[in-house]
Amino acid sequence: xxxxxxxxxxxxxxxxxxxxxxxxxxxxxxxxxxxxxxxxxxxxxxxxxxxxxxxxxxxxxxxxxxxxxxxxxxxxxxxxxxxxxxxxxxxxxxxxxxxxxxxxxxxxxxxxxxxxxxxxxxxxxxxxxxxxxxxxxxxxxxxxxxxxxxxxxxxxxxxxxxxxxxxxxxxxxxxxxxxxxxxxxxxxxxxxxxxxxxxxxxxxxxxxxxxxxxxxxxxxxxxx
Amino acid sequence: xxxxxxxxxxxxxxxxxxxxxxxxxxxxxxxxxxxxxxxxxxxxxxxxxxxxxxxxxxxxxxxxxxxxxxxxxxxxxxxxxxxxxxxxxxxxxxxxxxxxxxxxxxxxxxxxxxxxxxxxxxxxxxxxxxxxxxxxxxxxxxxxxxxxxxxxxxxxxxxxxxxxxxxxxxxxxxxxxxxxxxxxxxxxxxxxxxxxxxxxxxxxxxxxxxxxxxxxxxxxxxxxxxxxxxxxxx
Numbered sequence: 494x495x496x497x498x499x500x501x502x503x504x505x506x507x508x509x510x511x512x513x514x515x516x517x518x519x520x521x522x523x524x525x526x527x528x529x530x531x532x533x534x535x536x537x538x539x540x541x542x543x544x545x546x547x548x549x550x551x552x553x554x555x556x557x558x559x560x561x562x563x564x565x566x567x568x569x570x571x572x573x574x575x576x577x578x579x580x581x582x583x584x585x586x587x588x589x590x591x592x593x594x595x596x597x598x599x600x601x602x603x604x605x606x607x608x609x610x611x612x613x614x615x616x617x618x619x620x621x622x623x624x625x626x627x628x629x630x631x632x633x634x635x636x637x638x639x640x641x642x643x644x645x646x647x648x649x650x651x652x653x654x655x656x657x658x659x660x661x662x663x664x665x666x667x668x669x670x671x672x673x674x675x676x677x678x679x680x681x682x683x684x685x686x687x688x689x690x691x692x693x694x695x696x697x698x699x700x701x702x703x704x705x706x707x708x709x710x711x712x713x714x715x716x717x
Numbered sequence: 718x719x720x721x722x723x724x725x726x727x728x729x730x731x732x733x734x735x736x737x738x739x740x741x742x743x744x745x746x747x748x749x750x751x752x753x754x755x756x757x758x759x760x761x762x763x764x765x766x767x768x769x770x771x772x773x774x775x776x777x778x779x780x781x782x783x784x785x786x787x788x789x790x791x792x793x794x795x796x797x798x799x800x801x802x803x804x805x806x807x808x809x810x811x812x813x814x815x816x817x818x819x820x821x822x823x824x825x826x827x828x829x830x831x832x833x834x835x836x837x838x839x840x841x842x843x844x845x846x847x848x849x850x851x852x853x854x855x856x857x858x859x860x861x862x863x864x865x866x867x868x869x870x871x872x873x874x875x876x877x878x879x880x881x882x883x884x885x886x887x888x889x890x891x892x893x894x895x896x897x898x899x900x901x902x903x904x905x906x907x908x909x910x911x912x913x914x915x916x917x918x919x920x921x922x923x924x925x926x927x928x929x930x931x932x933x934x935x936x937x938x939x940x941x942x943x944x945x946x947x948x949x950x951x
Binding site: 495498499502503506509513514572573577578579580581582583717 | 771774775776777778799802804806807808809810811812813817821822824825826827867
């Protein structure tokens with residue numbers, strides 16, 4: 494079994510190149526920050542309004558930012574045809590997806606955790622008492638976004654109008670994640686916070702279903 | 718170059734078709750290439766040379782027909798069928814150093830003692846002193862050396878070279894010619910696509926001309942060999 498060792502080597506490459514250039518992280522963090530600040534200045538929400546609207550705003554910002562982050566995922570493998578070199582080198586092409594979706598999940602999660610304190614301060618939402626639940630929701634939603642987004646990035650990278658195609662494919666497909674994570678976050682921001690297990694269960698099932706589909710059919714997405 | 722650690726392997730294309738939508742890029746290509754042969758593919762742009770090499774590399778799945786890698790019975794077909802591939806694009810990461818690139822691909826291919834193999838290859842392609850430099854700072858010739866080193870990491874028995882001299886200066890072409898000569902003399906099977914007659918084409922033992930995806934000429938003899946490369950009527 495060379496899947497996991499290959500995926501680990503490729504994950505190392507993804508992390509090294511990103512932390513060397515910091516292109517994706519910087520762009521995504523700045524984008525989400527702009528959205529959060531602009532909404533806060535535009536609506537100047539009260540604490541009650543924040544509890545109702547901020548979860549949706551937060552997840553919309555994460556979703557749009559993730560489409561920025563996921564765009565270059567396979568596009569930059571085309572620059573020097575490095576995708577062909579990877580396909581020639583790995584025995585299981587799923588290793589390529591596994592490394593990329595793990596890297597994307599880590600980048601998204603890092604971005605979300607860095608921006609959470611700023612969001613909490615600007616929208617006056619207490620997050621400390623429910624932080625562990627928030628981290629779970631962030632993880633499950635980021636994983637789902639990364640799995641579907643990485644697959645769609647592989648498809649769109651080979652198409653014409655590739656820059657437009659990814660958000661057009663990704664945003665409708667990820668609407669269930671947006672709705673579920675918003676509902677779970679809203680419950681956690683409530684005056685009497687509670688865990689909405691239905692939403693968490695939905696996110697977990699989404700992740701398992703899409704990961705299985707990618708494992709079964711991912712090879713065909715990389716073919717010329 | 719390092720002494721070979723591979724078993725001789727040939728290639729057999731049988732009735733290969735490759736269709737991209739309505740475009741038929743390869744039409745009923747049948748070729749048997751013996752182990753150790755050095756075959757030059759010639760033809761105009763769009764004649765199917767690159768597609769045929771990518772089929773041989775198994776990067777492109779044929780729409781019809783079969784590709785096989787005949788080798789002695791006791792050798793592993795899966796290992797035999799992993800050719801080294803050098804294309805127009807360098808197939809290495811600009812944002813990694815030469816050493817990081819080679820180590821990455823060596824580890825993915827499970828090359829034994831990857832650090833030693835990378836050291837040896839960097840030495841062979843003359844890039845030992847630039848091993849820690851990012852590939853994006855390299856000239857085209859130096860990038861091509863990294864590309865060749867990457868293709869040789871797993872000691873492939875078959876080498877596929879798709880217009881390997883593209884963008885090289887005369888010194889680069891001379892270096893590449895010598896490198897390919899040594900690889901050919903080590904017993905590897907080499908398939909390369911070229912534009913016209915050159916120093917590199919003189920290394921070939923067989924020339925195949927493609928036109929509109931079909932093999933239209935195939936020879937090992939002098940005068941016809943040259944005419945195939947220069948696109949004169951064969």
